[in-house]
Amino acid sequence: MTNNSGVRDLYDRRFYGADEEAGFVEEGASTDTPQTRHPAYKLAFRDDDFLLQPELRPVRFQLELLKTEMLLDQAGVGSTLVMYGSARIPSPDQVEALEEVAKGQSEDEAKVTKRLIEKAKYYQEAYNLARLATEKAIIEDGERQFVVTTGGGPSIMEAGNRGASDAGGESIGLNIVLPHEQAPNTYVTPYLSFQFHYFALRKMHFLLRAKAVAVFPGGFGTFDEFFELLTLIQTGKMKPMPILLFGKDFWNRVIDFEALAEEGTISAKDIDLITWCETADEAWAAISKFYDL
Template sequence: MTDPVVASTAQTASPAYLLPVADAAFLLGDSMRGVRFLMEFAKADEALRAWGVTSTIVVFGSSRVTENGPGDHARWYAEARRFAALASREGGALDGDGRPRRNVIATGGGPGIMAAANRGAADAGAPSIGFNISLPQEQEPNAWSTPDLTFRFHYFAMRKMHLAMRANALVVFPGGFGTLDELFEILTLRQTGKMRPVPVILVDKAYWTDLIRFEVLLANGFVSPGDMELIQFAEDGADAWRRLALSLPARE
């Protein structure tokens, strides 16, 4: 005798019956944190490979700087935009068409200096990258990063990895806690040999030397004389590009 046909609605309606890839509650659970890390790495990596991006120039700076802001804000915005345009025109970001795109401008994808740098790349007709982050106070991506290269991260750690792993250089304009966090992240990677040699250029020496007395670290033996050579200072965007162009790998 065969079993009578019984509707299995309760079974198919259960979350347990969902394919794992379609089960949002499962994917967002604690046990899948490692998988989410992998997904955040892989999605951006795949898109960057599709665009032929082999290296970047990372630009940091305050999200609070505005184009017509008070004090030095307008100047910093203009210089970040100027630098990114120069680097994009002359550094290899425009190559494409089967050739690798080198030294593509990469930012945190938000407003302020980040927007200025993405905008400078757009001025040059070049693609640029925005590595945005989900924050409690929602941060929208700026309007200048290339849409196909504008990513949204949940994990700061994975965002930092993408910022660092292709960088040929780091150019830092004046900023606050977030800018300092990213600056010292890269300096620590360089100091410890966890990152290949890349130039670190701080734009507007007066701002940086007023903010941080790097020589105090040396005087107290907390860094070595060689560590101090990890940092260069530039007065403006053009000066930053001149210094950088001397040390970048030669284009094919």
């Protein structure tokens, strides 16, 4: 796979040595007076209290957009294969433990646990698809194509990053700050592991480089990302691309796409934006056909 140690070195120089190279020094380094100790004297870009004011929100938006954009450019990422899905679906090696848990649950709780267990196959298919795409190692104009990108968390996201890692490649994780403690899964490539405060900016980076999106069973977050993607393509804000929807039984149970068309709130042809998949091979075949790979 591509060696990106040079990119990592460039990151270190640009983001950790920039002040010294540009001649900036800590304020008050040579003179300690009431004036230099006052917060008003701080350089604006070093003043967290200033930067975190509500009036500076547009600046923070720009920073969240630019940092990831610049680093992905430097990493030579031309396009991505985005993977959406639940943070709750177990991996196959967690199934046995969950089956034991279900034995001690109420009937209703056990039913939910068993439904999650049934979806463990999608962890495996997410892993398989990520590994398959990474092994292809497609390069165009010197840039890597179909670089696996996930939300950086557990479950389906972990499966995607894990598949890429096991294939000897790199992958992107776009984490989000949440009220409860969370961290990137251990398979995300460290220098491609990003954290966002704003969902809007995170969602932009999911799609700015996307050439295909695989959507696995999920909850509110997955629905949000999936339907926004459909809307952007439906309205012409994005070019068409393969939208690979895994788990037809799940999706048809929770959403009646045909009913939406029958009610007239979408066109029948809008349903054709979706490519149904059950396996990684089916998904990659659809990508290959769409782009004539």
